[in-house]
Amino acid sequence: MWAVLIGAALIIGGLLFLLQPALRRKPSDPHLMPQGGATLEPRRQGLRFLGLSRNWPALAIIAVGALLLVFGSY
DSSP: OHHHHHHHHHHHHHHHHHHHHHHHSOOOOOEEOTTSSEEOSOSSOTTGGGOHHHHHHHHHHHHHHHHHHHHTTO
16 A cells, blocks of 8 residues: 555656746746747747656656556555
């Protein structure tokens, strides 16, 4: 039973660790797009935030939590 609870806590903690940059970011100010109109999208974010090199600690915590959930019930 404890393994399942610890696994669930690790998964939730890993998700919070993964989302930490987005949770700490201040709300963006609206800016004008070149095509016209206002948007809240970041100007130059790119896909760097999805990289494995930046998110491997959180993914490892989630994987350990998932293993505890799977094998903790035996």
